[in-house]
Amino acid sequence: MRSFTYERARTPAEAASAVATMRGAKFLAGGTNLLDLMKLEIEAPSHLVDVQDLDFGEIADTDDGGIRIGAMVSNTMLSAHPRVRRDYAVLTRAIQAGASGQLRNKATTAGNLLQRTRCSYFYDTNMPCNKRRPGDGCSAIGGSSRQLGVIGISDSCIATYPGDMAVAMRVLDAVVETVTPDGSTRSIPIADFHRLWGDTPQEETVLERGELITAVTLPRPRGGKHFYHKVRDRRSYAFALVSVAAVIQDDQTGQVAFGGVAPKPWRVPEAEELLPQGAAAVVSRAFAEARPTDQNKFKIPLAERTLAGIIADARS
Amino acid sequence: MEFNAPAGQNLFDRAKIVGKSTPRIDGPLKVTGTAPYAAERHGVAANQAYGWIVGSAIAKGRIRSMDLDAARRAPGVIAIVAATEHEPVGTSDYNYAPLFGGNEVSHYHQAIAVVVAETFEQARSAAGLIGTEYDRVDGSFDLASSKDGAPLASEGGSDFAKLGKFEEAFAAAPVKVDETYTTPDESHAMMEPFATIAAWDGPDLTLWTSNQMIHWGKQAMASILGMPEENVRVDSPFIGGGFGGKLFVRADAVMAALGAKAANRPVKIAMQRPLMFNNGTHRHATIQRLRIGAERDGRITAIAHQNWSGNITQKEGENGTLQTPKLYAGANRLIENRIAQLDLPEGNAMRAPGEAAGHLALEVAMDELAEKLAMDPVELRILNDASGTVPGDPDTKISDRHLVRCLREGAERFGWSKRNAVPGQQRDGRWLTGMGVAAGYRAGPTTKSAARVRMSADGHVTVETDMTDIGTGSYTIIAQTAAETMGLPLESVTVKLGDSSFPVSSGSGGQWGAASSTAGVYAACVNLRRMIGEKLNFDADAANFADGRATLDNQSWRIADAGELTADGEMNYGDFKDGYDVGTYAGHFAEVRVDAYTGETHVTRMLAVCDAGRILNPLSARSQVIGGMVMAAGATLMEDLHVDKRFGFFVNHDLAGYEVPVHADIPHQECIFLDTLDPVISPMKAKGVGELGICGPGAAVANAIYNAIGVRVREYPVTLDKYLDRLPPAA
Numbered sequence A: 001m002r003s004f005t006y007e008r009a010r011t012p013a014e015a016a017s018a019v020a021t022m023r024g025a026k027f028l029a030g031g032t033n034l035l036d037l038m039k040l041e042i043e044a045p046s047h048l049v050d051v052q053d054l055d056f057g058e059i060a061d062t063d064d065g066g067i068r069i070g071a072m073v074s075n076t077m078l079s080a081h082p083r084v085r086r087d088y089a090v091l092t093r094a095i096q097a098g099a100s101g102q103l104r105n106k107a108t109t110a111g112n113l114l115q116r117t118r119c120s121y122f123y124d125t126n127m128p129c130n131k132r133r134p135g136d137g138c139s140a141i142g143g144s145s146r147q148l149g150v151i152g153i154s155d156s157c158i159a160t161y162p163g164d165m166a167v168a169m170r171v172l173d174a175v176v177e178t179v180t181p182d183g184s185t186r187s188i189p190i191a192d193f194h195r196l197w198g199d200t201p202q203e204e205t206v207l208e209r210g211e212l213i214t215a216v217t218l219p220r221p222r223g224g225k226h227f228y229h230k231v232r233d234r235r236s237y238a239f240a241l242v243s244v245a246a247v248i249q250d251d252q253t254g255q256v257a258f259g260g261v262a263p264k265p266w267r268v269p270e271a272e273e274l275l276p277q278g279a280a281a282v283v284s285r286a287f288a289e290a291r292p293t294d295q296n297k298f299k300i301p302l303a304e305r306t307l308a309g310i311i312a313d314a315r316s
Numbered sequence B: 001m002e003f004n005a006p007a008g009q010n011l012f013d014r015a016k017i018v019g020k021s022t023p024r025i026d027g028p029l030k031v032t033g034t035a036p037y038a039a040e041r042h043g044v045a046a047n048q049a050y051g052w053i054v055g056s057a058i059a060k061g062r063i064r065s066m067d068l069d070a071a072r073r074a075p076g077v078i079a080i081v082a083a084t085e086h087e088p089v090g091t092s093d094y095n096y097a098p099l100f101g102g103n104e105v106s107h108y109h110q111a112i113a114v115v116v117a118e119t120f121e122q123a124r125s126a127a128g129l130i131g132t133e134y135d136r137v138d139g140s141f142d143l144a145s146s147k148d149g150a151p152l153a154s155e156g157g158s159d160f161a162k163l164g165k166f167e168e169a170f171a172a173a174p175v176k177v178d179e180t181y182t183t184p185d186e187s188h189a190m191m192e193p194f195a196t197i198a199a200w201d202g203p204d205l206t207l208w209t210s211n212q213m214i215h216w217g218k219q220a221m222a223s224i225l226g227m228p229e230e231n232v233r234v235d236s237p238f239i240g241g242g243f244g245g246k247l248f249v250r251a252d253a254v255m256a257a258l259g260a261k262a263a264n265r266p267v268k269i270a271m272q273r274p275l276m277f278n279n280g281t282h283r284h285a286t287i288q289r290l291r292i293g294a295e296r297d298g299r300i301t302a303i304a305h306q307n308w309s310g311n312i313t314q315k316e317g318e319n320g321t322l323q324t325p326k327l328y329a330g331a332n333r334l335i336e337n338r339i340a341q342l343d344l345p346e347g348n349a350m351r352a353p354g355e356a357a358g359h360l361a362l363e364v365a366m367d368e369l370a371e372k373l374a375m376d377p378v379e380l381r382i383l384n385d386a387s388g389t390v391p392g393d394p395d396t397k398i399s400d401r402h403l404v405r406c407l408r409e410g411a412e413r414f415g416w417s418k419r420n421a422v423p424g425q426q427r428d429g430r431w432l433t434g435m436g437v438a439a440g441y442r443a444g445p446t447t448k449s450a451a452r453v454r455m456s457a458d459g460h461v462t463v464e465t466d467m468t469d470i471g472t473g474s475y476t477i478i479a480q481t482a483a484e485t486m487g488l489p490l491e492s493v494t495v496k497l498g499d500s501s502f503p504v505s506s507g508s509g510g511q512w513g514a515a516s517s518t519a520g521v522y523a524a525c526v527n528l529r530r531m532i533g534e535k536l537n538f539d540a541d542a543a544n545f546a547d548g549r550a551t552l553d554n555q556s557w558r559i560a561d562a563g564e565l566t567a568d569g570e571m572n573y574g575d576f577k578d579g580y581d582v583g584t585y586a587g588h589f590a591e592v593r594v595d596a597y598t599g600e601t602h603v604t605r606m607l608a609v610c611d612a613g614r615i616l617n618p619l620s621a622r623s624q625v626i627g628g629m630v631m632a633a634g635a636t637l638m639e640d641l642h643v644d645k646r647f648g649f650f651v652n653h654d655l656a657g658y659e660v661p662v663h664a665d666i667p668h669q670e671c672i673f674l675d676t677l678d679p680v681i682s683p684m685k686a687k688g689v690g691e692l693g694i695c696g697p698g699a700a701v702a703n704a705i706y707n708a709i710g711v712r713v714r715e716y717p718v719t720l721d722k723y724l725d726r727l728p729p730a731a
């Protein structure tokens, strides 16, 4: 770990401008991802702006019948919130399928959206990795890739966005609210929030330097039955091989997104329209352009079978 | 004391303390966090500095240069010992790859430097400033492509053995299995990392460390550092898991000693988790071919087990064949164990080395044979049970064996009769369910072991031996043994372990620790009884010791009246044992359910019925067995070090990437001990169980998965990607 300086921001504007003006500065929320990466020198910020004192700890109803989740709301609080449990159960289920009780107590809504990939080579600073050192090459291509992405990936990087919460937020059409260093605000639909890797796998979201997440809003509940099925090699405390978030209505229409397969929660509207035809139709459309490796090609039939299980449950 | 013939009746046959479930006496220290583990021993040496080990970034080659300037100037840095500035250290009999090897790199994450600083953070941060240039050379990293032409691990013995005419008998057998199984490299993944505090006092070196085998550690350190053995002290009273990974001193001890010398201060090192997997040892991957031929009635006529593994110096592979000569009858046999050269980190002992991997092949092959015979797999094993002498070695007698009871009682308790013999037929909602069985064999060795017992003026007894407690319960069974032998309550015994200044014990490994160390303590206590008898003038060997008194012929003495006494004792074993195979046996049962949609496997129940002689402490023995069952389930379901065959290292080298079971994976375990006694092993008639629990349950789980889904996976771990495409179509 490199030495760094530290401050606690008192206002969002102050936080945003501190990170924008200081080279190498980063926000610090729960620290469950950033501090781990700093210990391994995968991240080496020169300055941390701790945002825990900002007034972002509430979940409130919005005028249009949805909710607004403060950026600092913990995963535990969010998943246990009565309205979330009632109206957005897919989100509760997704969060509770992630990490551990202790980590969820500390992990924040904003931090969770920004957690970095779990590619093993990304975690070993001896190994070439374009995401850590742009232009260095990607060790995972031709290496150990069972856990990695099958779609939306590129020749520079085949890693995934590994989180669960965002996959549920994707089917709920969440919107990420931010404040930029110049004081203006932005509303970014979650569909546009994470980038595909392309030639710049080091750039993972559309956030600009110093842009601070203040909240995530969810639109009016859509009803339906809510599912989150996370498939992994052990029953807890592991990242998804494949996860499927779905909201399914009585007429078999609905929304579906896949986790553990791509640089972002993977939702394809044209595929989703095929839900009434069943899982095979949805998955073959959603993964039409997949480029899996030998080690991870199983993820596509696994996604299909997992969705088939959900559809069967929804019908029963 | 010499153990020269099978034990007759003795005081343990009337035991009041030995054999009773006894909570571990070190339990309160552990649950209150006051049992001091190596890195927490802040008080043992003043002025401790912190060391951070730098691991090689390449698997094989040479270090061209190391730029140490920036690190040396970094805040708090006291000393750096680097490969480019230091001779390679010596080797020892206990490890094959050098622990600090100068400019020559022999495996990934091999230690190439230690940075010593005032704080842990400063040492870690300075280590990041070292710039190392390497000349990388190609290595051999793939077992499958290196196995052809691999030599036998050694001539004869357990590495090559023939009996009868295997080829002919196998060709003639009406029912046959011929399959190849692979098991991956596995990591011990113990909770406590390698950790040592080292301090020099003139020529004397003390290591407060975490080590299973104190005397080996002392010998190895002396030979590695080229110093006399008597100048080395090793102290390891508490060990947060080892599983064989801590049988030998590792780089933490060596680098702490070198760092302490350079810094002229005590140095503490706790190895960072990401280094543990490639710097330490691991269980070697295996490729195993099983051929079994049988008559139509199920009697085995031919059995061959061939095994391949690889290691850095082509020594000490993973011999998966070990149990095969022992478990089943059959007149025509072949055993072959070959070893290839690989440039991966050093493979070495991990819990039940050989057998743990071997059962994953043999016991699945038996399941496959049972199916071909249309026979119940429990009955097939019972039909081919061995008795009298060892099937693969007819000159050797079996000491005491009750495998059939293990299987029968297990089947009864587990509800085996409800198993559907036709695989893939049992459905419970979205789940396919299945049951599996496997037999288990693990040797029950003993080795000489010494102890010292001191009686104070008030009759309190303190036991000292360099035996270790690796979480197994040694403290407690040793206290039970001393209390029983001296006729004292448990509270009147204190046990001190793990210090090389104490008499040399068996140490903990190979499941010999419980049987051997308690026998050594018994020998010392017998000598103490005799000293008491001499002092108070009675024949101690004839007297009965109970309630703090010795009684003989209506006379009785308070033992404390003998005053302060110290007795040493050692148990040695005579040649008569060479004529016996002392084994431990188990029947393992598992039930699983597999999600018919996703292929996820959940183990729902596990049962082990164990035959291991007298069980010294059923409570701690049970912990050992169920712990082994967890590891066995892990081996079948998930554990897998991924080899990067280009760079030559284990890629998933942390506890996020290397998955071991969590509580949710293991909902229900049962362990039953048969009330058997083995007079051949020792006066205690007790055999170890620490490794029996990992021999078989993995195969039972694999067989249960097959029974559930009707798809056989012979490449461990049995993860869903290997059978998903063969599951019935999802609706």
Ligand SMILES: Cc1cc2nc3c(=O)[nH]c(=O)nc-3n(C[C@H](O)[C@H](O)[C@H](O)COP(=O)(O)OP(=O)(O)OC[C@H]3O[C@@H](n4cnc5c(N)ncnc54)[C@H](O)[C@@H]3O)c2cc1C
Pocket: A026, A027, A028, A029, A030, A031, A032, A033, A034, A035, A036, A051, A071, A097, A098, A099, A100, A103, A106, A107, A108, A109, A110, A111, A112, A113, A114, A115, A162, A163, A164, A165, A211, A212, A213, A214, A237, A238, A239, A240, B656
């Ligand atoms: C052992 C382990 C297991 C885990 N398992 C899972 C799992 O199964 N599923 C899962 O989804 N997750 C899992 N996680 C990840 C966990 O959910 C994340 O670490 C956590 O959500 C991050 O939140 P945080 O508040 O601690 O973020 P931090 O570590 O504080 O920050 C993460 C990133 O977000 C940035 N950031 C934080 N707040 C803001 C803000 N307001 N605006 C802009 N940028 C900001 C930081 O600069 C940093 O780059 C696991 C983590 C661990 C350690």
Ligand code: SF4
Pocket: A117, A119, A120, A121, A122, A128, A129, A130, A131, A132, A137, A138, A139, A140, A141, A148, A156, A157, A158, A159, A201
């Ligand atoms: S997949 Fe991405 S994160 Fe992994 S090594 Fe390649 S570039 Fe790095």
